[in-house]
């Protein structure tokens with residue numbers, strides 16, 4: 058697949074720093090899995106710095122629906138079962154999920170996005186097993202990330218994308234894509250494919266993710282692996298819609314689902330059971346990843362009600378959706394095993410106007426911090442299991458944890474221990490027993506630091522946004538610079554680059570390459586008779602007719618006043634002549650209406666195919682040009698070539714037939730065009 062977004066533009070977007078990307082431990086895991094001399098012990102060590110990922114990895118290794126013999130409990134074992142590519146993909150997917158579960162795009166429903174993506178991941182994983190078309194773990198990742206371009210637009214352009222979403226609410230998918238393109242000079246499907254490519258996912262997944270929302274546009278072989286994976290992703294998408302839909306809308310969605318399921322070879326009864334399994338796994342994974350499912354799951358599958366919907370800050374239950382802090386109020390997570398101390402801290406903090414989230418152990422405190430994303434944490438130094446210093450160290454390795462102001466609660470002021478604490482990332486400490494006034498003073502000092510940090514972050518944000526806008530502006534300018542404003546076709550500049558690319562590709566692959574030079578007949582006469590405006594309208598309508606007659610792989614450009622060039626990759630002379638004849642007929646048949654005039658417009662087309670006698674692409678175009686000249690000379694409104702099929706054969710001064718025996722369509726002279 059040719060890159061859906063020009064690499065340089067994608068690099069500019071990346072450089073803006075706002076594109077969703079894996080962070081912290083996940084990034085380290087991804088980098089490590091790329092090393093050739095990787096040791097499992099080294100990888101396990103890095104994985105263990107991220108307790109949340111450990112839990113998810115072990116869960117994946119045990120499998121959600123299948124029941125293995127002895128449950129897997131260690132990271133090393135889990136690594137061996139799941140395999141490196143899957144670990145890498147999981148780190149990527151889960152890191153994005155943890156870091157981008159909320160954001161500033163007002164009308165983008167982050168919760169719904171991740172919930173739906175999780176359904177897609179689970180369906181893909183199940184179908185990977187069933188259809189044996191790809192590794193189930195890789196399929197999980199594909200499902201989870203297949204719509205990442207939407208999240209990226211929400212992250213890069215929160216305000217503008219929000220407006221597009223509002224405006225596009227009542228529109229269909231194609232219209233939304235067109236609106237995205239207009240607003241950002243790219244659409245989410247292109248962005249998804251570019252991001253998957255950037256993260257090194259196999260081309261097959263990039264292609265499938267690009268096409269699954271409009272699968273008819275994909276040209277995969279019927280029984281090919283690509284087609285199977287595409288069918289799986291389409292079904293995953295449909296099931297996700299079903300899971301997230303209002304109960305009233307479900308029967309209609311179910312009807313839509315059956316034919317898609319049928320393509321994956323799933324009978325209606327099997328589909329029901331499959332959906333039940335999916336919703337059960339969805340609920341389970343939802344708990345592990347703290348992705349909301351209860352909001353949607355109940356009406357799809359009754360058992361899910363048992364999972365409960367109570368709001369809580371315990372892990373595995375519905376995550377609190379916390380808006381970013383503003384003003385003097387901060388979100389503060391207190392991790393302290395002693396309930397009395399917690400109560401004291403809560404009192405001081407709440408009196409100062411802060412929101413408090415509590416935990417009584419280090420492991421849960423870590424999860425709570427990643428979830429709540431507090432500005433400040435108060436952590437007990439001496440907890441059993443994960444103590445305050447270990448917790449700080451682990452937090453500092455995550456993007457969220459890096460910016461939290463951490464106060465250590467310690468009962469003794471041992472110098473060595475304090476130095477160790479600061480070295481591991483603690484910002485300040487308070488000694489127990491807690492003296493409220495001292496604590497309040499330290500909170501104020503911490504608050505000052507946080508405010509300064511926020512100011513820096515705001516400035517940084519501004520710069521990032523500016524860089525992202527610049528990337529879009531550049532992309533738009535590039536588009537404008539390469540597009541003919543009158544017809545919307547690519548222009549001569551673009552054509553020059555593209556011809557060179559197609560020429561090299563054709564030389565390398567030894568596949569045929571043809572081109573056509575198209576010239577509107579007696580166009581000067583139209584201008585002279587009816588004026589330039591009418592001439593322009595004729596050009597536009599002729600261009601539309603040409604476009605309709607082209608195949609998807611053909612590339613058309615307006616290369617001069619009334620002249621167009623069409624490149625036909627993978628096409629020999631005979632096929633190109635047929636195609637040219639179709640274009641000629643399309644223009645001939647389309648009566649051009651402008652003002653109150655009804656004009657007949659015709660074109661002359663010259664065709665040529667790359668052959669061994671041609672030193673470069675210019676030679677091929679020259680040959681096509683000569684064909685157009687012959688077509689004009691023979692009376693216009695026709696297709697001609699001056700080329701013989703066999704390389705090096707002498708040129709004919711007029712249209713010829715190919716030497717392979719098949720007749721190249723030659724069009725007899727017609728009545729001259731442009732009669733009213």
Ligand SMILES: Nc1nc2c(ncn2[C@@H]2O[C@H](COP(=O)(O)OP(=O)(O)OP(=O)(O)O)[C@@H](O)[C@H]2O)c(=O)[nH]1
Nearest residue numbers: 576577578579580581582584589592593618619689
């Ligand atoms: N309306 C309009 N006319 C243009 C534009 N660009 C070039 N032209 C005119 O297009 C005409 C091209 O005419 P030619 O290709 O030389 O000749 P023709 O009349 O088409 O005759 P044949 O090609 O021999 O059939 C010239 O009169 C140009 O001025 C444009 O953007 N709009």
